[in-house]
Amino acid sequence: MSLAPEAATVEAEARTAYHGVLTRNGWISLGVVVGVAILAAFAPFISEFWLSQILTKALWLGLAAASLIFLSAYAGMVSLGQVAVYGIAGMTYANLVAADGGNPAAWSPWLAVIGAIVAATAAGFLFGFIASRSEGIYFLMLTLAFSVLVYYFFSQVTQLSGFGGVNNLDLPGLVGDPGADPEPLYFTSLAVCVGLYLVMRYVARTPFGLAMQGLRDEPARMRALGFNVRLHRTLAFTFAAFIAAFAGILAVWYNRRISPGSINLGQTIDILIIAVIGGLYRIEGAWVGALAFALLDNYSREWTPEIGNILGPERFNTLLGIIFLIIVLVSPGGLVGAWESMVERLRRRNGGGGAPRTTTTPGPEGGPAATTVK
Amino acid sequence: MSETVHSGPGGGPGAAGAPSAPAQPEPGGGVRWNATRIALVAIAVVVVVWIAIKAADNFSQFITVTLNGLSLSALYFVVASGFTLIFGLMRVVNMAHGTLYLFGGYLALNFQQKLFQDDSGGLNLSLSAGGGGGGGEYNLIEWIIPLAMAVIIIGILGIAIQQLFLRWNQGQDLRQALITIAISVVAADQMLAAYGGIAKDIKAPSSFPESVHIGSSTVGFFRLVIVVGSALVIGLGLWLLFRKTRYGKIVRAGVDDRDMVSALGINVQLVFAGAFFIGALLAGYGGVLGGTMLSLQPGEDTAFLLNSLIVVIIGGMGSLGGAAIGAIALGLVDAYADVYLIFGDHDLTNYSILLTFALLVIVLAVRPLGLFGRPA
Numbered sequence: 224m225s226l227a228p229e230a231a232t233v234e235a236e237a238r239t240a241y242h243g244v245l246t247r248n249g250w251i252s253l254g255v256v257v258g259v260a261i262l263a264a265f266a267p268f269i270s271e272f273w274l275s276q277i278l279t280k281a282l283w284l285g286l287a288a289a290s291l292i293f294l295s296a297y298a299g300m301v302s303l304g305q306v307a308v309y310g311i312a313g314m315t316y317a318n319l320v321a322a323d324g325g326n327p328a329a330w331s332p333w334l335a336v337i338g339a340i341v342a343a344t345a346a347g348f349l350f351g352f353i354a355s356r357s358e359g360i361y362f363l364m365l366t367l368a369f370s371v372l373v374y375y376f377f378s379q380v381t382q383l384s385g386f387g388g389v390n391n392l393d394l395p396g397l398v399g400d401p402g403a404d405p406e407p408l409y410f411t412s413l414a415v416c417v418g419l420y421l422v423m424r425y426v427a428r429t430p431f432g433l434a435m436q437g438l439r440d441e442p443a444r445m446r447a448l449g450f451n452v453r454l455h456r457t458l459a460f461t462f463a464a465f466i467a468a469f470a471g472i473l474a475v476w477y478n479r480r481i482s483p484g485s486i487n488l489g490q491t492i493d494i495l496i497i498a499v500i501g502g503l504y505r506i507e508g509a510w511v512g513a514l515a516f517a518l519l520d521n522y523s524r525e526w527t528p529e530i531g532n533i534l535g536p537e538r539f540n541t542l543l544g545i546i547f548l549i550i551v552l553v554s555p556g557g558l559v560g561a562w563e564s565m566v567e568r569l570r571r572r573n574g575g576g577g578a579p580r581t582t583t584t585p586g587p588e589g590g591p592a593a594t595t596v597k
Numbered sequence: 598m599s600e601t602v603h604s605g606p607g608g609g610p611g612a613a614g615a616p617s618a619p620a621q622p623e624p625g626g627g628v629r630w631n632a633t634r635i636a637l638v639a640i641a642v643v644v645v646v647w648i649a650i651k652a653a654d655n656f657s658q659f660i661t662v663t664l665n666g667l668s669l670s671a672l673y674f675v676v677a678s679g680f681t682l683i684f685g686l687m688r689v690v691n692m693a694h695g696t697l698y699l700f701g702g703y704l705a706l707n708f709q710q711k712l713f714q715d716d717s718g719g720l721n722l723s724l725s726a727g728g729g730g731g732g733g734e735y736n737l738i739e740w741i742i743p744l745a746m747a748v749i750i751i752g753i754l755g756i757a758i759q760q761l762f763l764r765w766n767q768g769q770d771l772r773q774a775l776i777t778i779a780i781s782v783v784a785a786d787q788m789l790a791a792y793g794g795i796a797k798d799i800k801a802p803s804s805f806p807e808s809v810h811i812g813s814s815t816v817g818f819f820r821l822v823i824v825v826g827s828a829l830v831i832g833l834g835l836w837l838l839f840r841k842t843r844y845g846k847i848v849r850a851g852v853d854d855r856d857m858v859s860a861l862g863i864n865v866q867l868v869f870a871g872a873f874f875i876g877a878l879l880a881g882y883g884g885v886l887g888g889t890m891l892s893l894q895p896g897e898d899t900a901f902l903l904n905s906l907i908v909v910i911i912g913g914m915g916s917l918g919g920a921a922i923g924a925i926a927l928g929l930v931d932a933y934a935d936v937y938l939i940f941g942d943h944d945l946t947n948y949s950i951l952l953t954f955a956l957l958v959i960v961l962a963v964r965p966l967g968l969f970g971r972p973a
Contacts, residue, residue, distance in 0.1 A: 301771060353957075353958055353961055353962075356961070356965035357961075357965060357966075359770065359771070360688075360690050360770045360771060360774060361910075361914070361966070363690070363771065363774060364690060364906050364909075364910060365910060365961075367903075367906060368903060368906050368907055368910060368957065371899060371902075371903040372903075372950055372953065372954050372957075375903075375950045376948075376950045376951065376954075379947040379948070379949070379950055380947050380948060381947070487899075488899045492778060492782055495775075495778065499775060532790045532791065533787065533790070537790070538786055538787075538790060539786075540782055540783070540785070540786035541782075541783050541786040541787060541790075543782065544779050544780070544781075544782030544783035544786065545779075545783060547775075547778075547779040547782065548776065548779035548780065548783065551772060551775045551776050551779055552762070552776065555772060
């Protein structure tokens with residue numbers, strides 16, 4: 224997958240270098256810890272609008288994008304099927320709990336969560352199994368087809384999706400009523416995201432995760448070594464589906480409703496854009512991208528100049544598409560990649576940073592560096 | 598990578614010869630393979646029997662449904678042939694293909710209304726400005742001229758996209774896919790702004806008969822004669838172009854070894870631009886056909902991107918014959934599923950999309966690269 228040769232090189236260089244006392248991964252971990260601490264500590268001082276419209280939304284959007292990035296960074300599979308999976312999770316949840324239509328067989332929200340995650344993960348297994356023999360661009364197309372098929376399925380089967388979507392969903396007591404008080408849902412989302420982020424990092428370091436990275440780089444060699452390529456790819460997709468399922472649950476909790484329109488191609492592309500903004504090779508980037516997206520979504524309407532019918536507050540997708548286009552054209556590593564290459568350039572200029580690069584630090588985890596360190 | 602474009606309807610050598618051989622050897626696949634085969638044959642028998650029962654029930658309906666399905670297939674083929682052509686030559690997955698389809702349709706509609714509406718009286722102008730695309734009568738010329746203009750503009754647009762966005766990053770297939778996705782996002786939004794969200798259609802020439810009668814069944818004239826005829830002509834034309842002309846030879850050579858062809862003094866970039874022109878033009882032509890036969894509205898771009906994707910995934914990326922077979926399969930499944938998915942009191946027609954999915958799954962289970970696909 225030749226998305227970002229230059230960004231990848233930058234990453235390889237940056238990774239093998241010391242940044243003062245900490246390794247690169249150390250800095251990232253520190254950044255994540257500080258970021259989460261700030262997000263948690265300052266919640267009471269942030270306006271409700273910000274908490275709900277920006278931060279909570281960025282958390283679940285980021286989680287969906289993180290599942291995409293996980294697959295792309297560690298398994299080399301760029302999937303457009305994550306929205307299909309999270310749509311299945313959301314729709315399952317919506318159909319299991321009580322909603323406005325009244326559901327006589329309503330499950331308790333927590334039971335419904337389990338049901339939804341099982342259903343979405345199972346669907347992910349099925350999709351993964353079908354797509355596991357395809358690679359690269361074929362995989363992208365096939366997962367895109369899955370995503371659109373799931374959208375058409377739910378828009379046709381109104382028994383499941385209602386005519387105007389399923390509304391007023393019953394939520395678990397833990398998150399209360401996000402409309403009145405967004406804080407519980409915010410903290411829940413934060414906890415879920417942190418937890419799953421740690422799980423993703425952990426899985427990447429397990430023998431399974433390492434095998435996945437081996438398959439990404441050298442599928443033929445791994446096959447010769449006796450690894451079951453198809454099984455690993457299927458399981459990687461299933462695991463990502465499991466992550467995406469949580470994003471689907473958080474999304475329906477956040478919106479308190481779900482309609483086929485919220486899992487259409489537009490949403491698929493939004494998640495892709497978030498992942499690309501964040502850079503396709505670092506899980507953390509997903510939330511950076513999601514935050515940028517949420518900010519843009521909320522504030523761009525205020526400062527976008529109105530140019531006839533072409534650009535203006537109504538034309539958010541045009542703006543988004545242009546930004547997406549610029550990022551793919553200019554910096555395929557996304558915001559994170561742009562930041563890293565800038566830091567790298569500064570460092571090189573200031574300290575003649577060539578010297579420390581000779582000390583190769585493998586880093587504490589078998590991270591995405593394996594993409595490029597050969 | 599080699600025999601991609603030129604496996605015509607007859608299929609490239611070997612493509613049709615070994616339908617059962619999986620592209621990638623699977624460890625211990627022997628036994629499981631037979632089980633899969635038995636299951637597939639069983640499914641096929643059930644489907645055929647079910648359709649036969651329904652057909653015996655109401656034969657003239659069966660003919661109508663089949664012909665409608667084939668006309669859908671023809672439309673899918675016209676659109677997907679451009680998609681598969683571009684991929685076959687340049688390994689570019691043009692995610693903006695559905696956008697070119699829809700834009701082609703809108704352009705033709707625009708030209709038809711702007712240039713020829715006055716002929717049918719001033720009243721229509723205000724009517725169609727309201728959105729519905731007014732009544733209005735148009736003769737054959739007034740359908741063909743907008744078509745030609747739209748199609749050529751779309752072709753040139755295709756060249757522009759290729760030259761501006763895709764030429765300098767050849768080989769980075771994922772990046773190119775993302776670039777075309779970004780283009781389609783912007784274009785879809787702009788078309789929504791310019792043409793609104795209401796379904797519109799291009800008026801077929803009023804000299805065309807409404808429908809044709811075959812036995813006791815009735816099928817729309819435009820669908821059956823124009824759309825199916827176009828698909829046949831295009832299929833044959835592309836096949837001749839790539840098999841029999843010098844241009845076709847250069848293109849096929851360029852697919853195999855671009856640098857060598859270039860070293861022989863042939864301007865490969867020009868050849869590729871030409872191929873992109875044809876591919877985009879076919880999408881635009883499909884848009885005009887689809888806009889006349891069905892309708893134009895936001896979301897059709899997605900629908901036809903999906904259709905093209907499924908057609909080429911079934912048929913094998915880059916294969917023209919595969920696109921034809923994939924289109925026929927998809928069109929027939931669509932048509933039959935809309936009518937025959939009724940079991941007694943249970944109307945399951947709104948689950949019809951599952952059959953499309955099943956089609957995809959079944960084909961990929963047997964041939965991971967599609968019916969005529971081959972490893973890159």
